[in-house]
Amino acid sequence: MKIIVLLKRVPDTEAKILINQDGNGIREDGVKFIINTYDEYGIEEGLRLKEKVGGDSKVTAVCAGPEESTEVIRTALAMGVDDAVHICDPALAKPSPFTIAEVLAKAISEEGFDIIFCGKQGIDDDMAQTQSILAEKLDIPQVNNATVFELADDLSKAVLNRRIEGGDEKVEASLPVIISCEKGLNDPRYASLPGIMKAKKKEIRVKNLADLGFNEAPSSGRSRVLKWLPMPKGGECKMVEAEETVDAVKELARLLREEAKVV
Amino acid sequence: MNIQLTDEERMIQKTIRDFARKDLAAVADEANREGTFQDEIYASLAELGFMGITVPEKYGGVDFGTFSLVLTLEEISRVCASTAVAVSVHNSLANHIVLKYGSEEMKEKYLPRMASGEAIGVYALTEPDAGSDVSAIRMSAVKRGDEYILNGSKIFISTGDKAGVIIVIARTDPESKTKGMSAFLVEPDHPGFSVGKVEHKMGLKASSTVELVFEDCRVPAANLIGEEGMGMQIALGSLDGGRIGIASQALGIAQTALDEAVLFGRERKQFGKRLVDFQATRWKIADMATNIDAARLLTYRAARMRDEGLPCTKEASMAKLFTTRIANTAVYDSLQIHGGVGYTEEFKIERFFRDARVTEIYEGTSEIQRLVISKQVLKEYEQMYPA
Numbered sequence: 313m314k315i316i317v318l319l320k321r322v323p324d325t326e327a328k329i330l331i332n333q334d335g336n337g338i339r340e341d342g343v344k345f346i347i348n349t350y351d352e353y354g355i356e357e358g359l360r361l362k363e364k365v366g367g368d369s370k371v372t373a374v375c376a377g378p379e380e381s382t383e384v385i386r387t388a389l390a391m392g393v394d395d396a397v398h399i400c401d402p403a404l405a406k407p408s409p410f411t412i413a414e415v416l417a418k419a420i421s422e423e424g425f426d427i428i429f430c431g432k433q434g435i436d437d438d439m440a441q442t443q444s445i446l447a448e449k450l451d452i453p454q455v456n457n458a459t460v461f462e463l464a465d466d467l468s469k470a471v472l473n474r475r476i477e478g479g480d481e482k483v484e485a486s487l488p489v490i491i492s493c494e495k496g497l498n499d500p501r502y503a504s505l506p507g508i509m510k511a512k513k514k515e516i517r518v519k520n521l522a523d524l525g526f527n528e529a530p531s532s533g534r535s536r537v538l539k540w541l542p543m544p545k546g547g548e549c550k551m552v553e554a555e556e557t558v559d560a561v562k563e564l565a566r567l568l569r570e571e572a573k574v575v
Numbered sequence: 576m577n578i579q580l581t582d583e584e585r586m587i588q589k590t591i592r593d594f595a596r597k598d599l600a601a602v603a604d605e606a607n608r609e610g611t612f613q614d615e616i617y618a619s620l621a622e623l624g625f626m627g628i629t630v631p632e633k634y635g636g637v638d639f640g641t642f643s644l645v646l647t648l649e650e651i652s653r654v655c656a657s658t659a660v661a662v663s664v665h666n667s668l669a670n671h672i673v674l675k676y677g678s679e680e681m682k683e684k685y686l687p688r689m690a691s692g693e694a695i696g697v698y699a700l701t702e703p704d705a706g707s708d709v710s711a712i713r714m715s716a717v718k719r720g721d722e723y724i725l726n727g728s729k730i731f732i733s734t735g736d737k738a739g740v741i742i743v744i745a746r747t748d749p750e751s752k753t754k755g756m757s758a759f760l761v762e763p764d765h766p767g768f769s770v771g772k773v774e775h776k777m778g779l780k781a782s783s784t785v786e787l788v789f790e791d792c793r794v795p796a797a798n799l800i801g802e803e804g805m806g807m808q809i810a811l812g813s814l815d816g817g818r819i820g821i822a823s824q825a826l827g828i829a830q831t832a833l834d835e836a837v838l839f840g841r842e843r844k845q846f847g848k849r850l851v852d853f854q855a856t857r858w859k860i861a862d863m864a865t866n867i868d869a870a871r872l873l874t875y876r877a878a879r880m881r882d883e884g885l886p887c888t889k890e891a892s893m894a895k896l897f898t899t900r901i902a903n904t905a906v907y908d909s910l911q912i913h914g915g916v917g918y919t920e921e922f923k924i925e926r927f928f929r930d931a932r933v934t935e936i937y938e939g940t941s942e943i944q945r946l947v948i949s950k951q952v953l954k955e956y957e958q959m960y961p962a
């Protein structure tokens with residue numbers, strides 16, 4: 313079985329995000345980058361599936377990103393992924409989900425696939441679009457926000473739970489399928505030291521746009537990012553204090569009426 | 576000297592950092608309160624490869640070197656200094672001694688079990704009358720047939736009650752003080768071995784410290800490490816790595832002291848201001864941060880030198896002396912910034928304050944480090960400006 317896991321290099325969840333001077337990205341100096349957390353669930357599920365199916369099953373990671381993505385790709389290899397494709401081209405700086413889905417679709421088709429796992433969204437720009445556009449491009453079913461994944465014994469279909477508001481929805485999908493993973497699907501393994509050691513010898517196939525048969529970066533679709541703005545500052549918090557609670561409530565009501573003018 | 580981390584080292588650091596913050600942090604408070612050794616934590620660390628960091632692949636290790644061990648101990652100690660004790664002794668002393676001085680047969684027999692974490696390695700040198708003065712050890716080892724008979728006791732042995740492999744320094748020749756010592760590899764089921772008194776310590780509560788008793792303890796002659804008379808050389812030769820290990824432990828403690836001080840000081844208000852807005856607090860933060868950076872540079876330098884095979888006795892001692900000192904000032908200042916709550920078990924700093932203290936005592940007291948450093952410095956001057 314040929315299993316593809318997608319991974320994206322994103323700023324660490326703990327990183328302090330500052331907008332760059334041009335307002336078209338973030339300041340990367342001093343920021344640590346990691347594998348998109350949701351992609352880690354995908355990697356783990358891919359590895360578990362390989363362990364379960366056995367035989368000549370193989371997990372291949374596909375990552376589109378700058379040169380520096382090598383470190384997160386190696387981390388995936390250290391977790392147990394067999395090999396990787398790194399799509400890297402200067403023309404892909406700050407790509408839209410359309411552009412990325414187009415190049416991913418090409419690379420993944422070249423690799424061949426039975427099942428694709430990815431995160432439910434990038435924790436950086438939170439667009440959650442790539443997987444759906446990719447499903448369209450590849451013309452395969454997609455199941456988003458998976459919290460449970462099982463493969464039928466005859467490997468013909470996947471049975472999944474997907475997280476929806478207030479509960480889970482149980483669905484079935486035929487293969488090949490793309491599955492975007494939600495927190496709770498599994499507990500991703502750490503990259504062990506023996507894994508890190510073995511990752512050194514695993515293959516990363518680096519491909520640029522020309523290698524994938526593109527003359528230029530594919531169209532970015534119908535939306536365009538105009539500008540990045542910093543988080544708006546929250547207003548000052550005012551504590552209402554009084555000896556008796558009822559006086560505090562009266563004062564609060566007065567403030568809401570007279571100052572905030574919301575009641 | 577390049578102290579930048581390689582991609583690989585960053586990956587190792589991330590794995591151990593994530594593990595420490597998630598798995599270890601989940602049990603650390605209770606383990607230290609109850610004084611329990613975390614078997615599952617060591618099992619997980621072993622599974623991830625951390626019990627054979629410097630052991631070559633052919634003996635079941637991952638062959639990553641001292642620098643990776645430093646990063647590992649630093650991250651573990653940021654969460655639980657007790658856990659770092661066994662990881663440090665096991666890797667930098669026990670594994671190292673078997674690897675460097677053991678016969679091929681001994682390496683093949685023991686290293687795979689040690690690197691896989693099946694056998695935790697401990698190091699037994701200290702005796703009631705031999706602490707700083709290693710040459711005063713009295714424990715005897717007498718050869719009889721194809722066995723050595725060991726008699727005596729070792730005290731203050733970290734993790735001695737959980738050991739699978741015990742490196743013991745004993746006296747094979749009562750006539751010669753320093754040349755009469757030899758090193759042995761003892762297994763806990765060798766007849767005549769038992770665990771004695773358990774110490775009740777000020778800190779490092781989740782790391783056991785015990786007496787080991789040897790009563791006509793019979794050890795196969797093949798378990799002599801190196802040759803008879805090499806005991807002192809082995810005991811002292813392994814100390815560089817051990818000291819870099821304790822420097823890393825102290826570094827992790829110091830880092831947490833600073834982290835906790837700043838996070839607490841940003842929240843706590845007195846006199847209408849946050850504590851971090853008082854100059855008195857700021858100066859403490861500046862001193863802590865500067866000291867920690869300097870300590871990290873010293874420790875990383877010593878580790879890089881050791882990995883490059885350069886002599887680093889002075890540098891290892893400097894790293895240990897300085898880092899363990901600044902760790903103690905850092906926990907002191909951090910607790911001070913916490914005020915009254917810092918003196919209670921509710922806040923992490925109380926545990927780190929207690930744990931920091933011993934780093935200036937074991938693996939050679941600070942006085943002994945000064946002895947080592949000054950001896951090396953004087954030797955350098957002797958060479959540059961012969962008297």
Ligand SMILES: Cc1cc2nc3c(=O)[nH]c(=O)nc-3n(C[C@H](O)[C@H](O)[C@H](O)COP(=O)(O)OP(=O)(O)OC[C@H]3O[C@@H](n4cnc5c(N)ncnc54)[C@H](O)[C@@H]3O)c2cc1C
Pocket residue numbers: 664697698699700701705706707708730731732733734776779784933936937938939940941942943
């Ligand atoms: C928690 C803990 C864990 C330990 N784990 C281990 C272990 O796993 N294995 C092991 O073998 N040992 C272990 N030890 C023992 C430790 O290594 C010794 O405590 C240490 O070497 C100091 O020896 P001592 O306690 O006998 O002090 P002493 O040597 O009696 O020293 C007492 C004081 O005198 C000073 N002093 C001694 N000689 C001189 C000198 N020449 N010049 C100036 N000052 C001097 C010392 O610096 C110290 O301040 C452990 C100790 C502790 C507390």
Ligand SMILES: Cc1cc2nc3c(=O)[nH]c(=O)nc-3n(C[C@H](O)[C@H](O)[C@H](O)COP(=O)(O)OP(=O)(O)OC[C@H]3O[C@@H](n4cnc5c(N)ncnc54)[C@H](O)[C@@H]3O)c2cc1C
Pocket residue numbers: 843844845846850853855856911912913914915916918
């Ligand atoms: C064991 C124990 C017993 C106690 N018993 C009693 C008791 O019987 N009765 C009682 O009333 N209280 C008692 N206390 C409380 C004790 O008096 C307070 O802890 C102490 O006054 C410090 O206050 P705090 O803990 O709120 O620290 P904080 O006032 O929050 O101070 C935290 C840190 O900020 C520093 N800081 C604060 N303001 C400034 C400033 N303006 N400039 C520079 N630095 C500043 C402090 O010096 C300290 O380092 C006890 C505390 C303990 C730990």
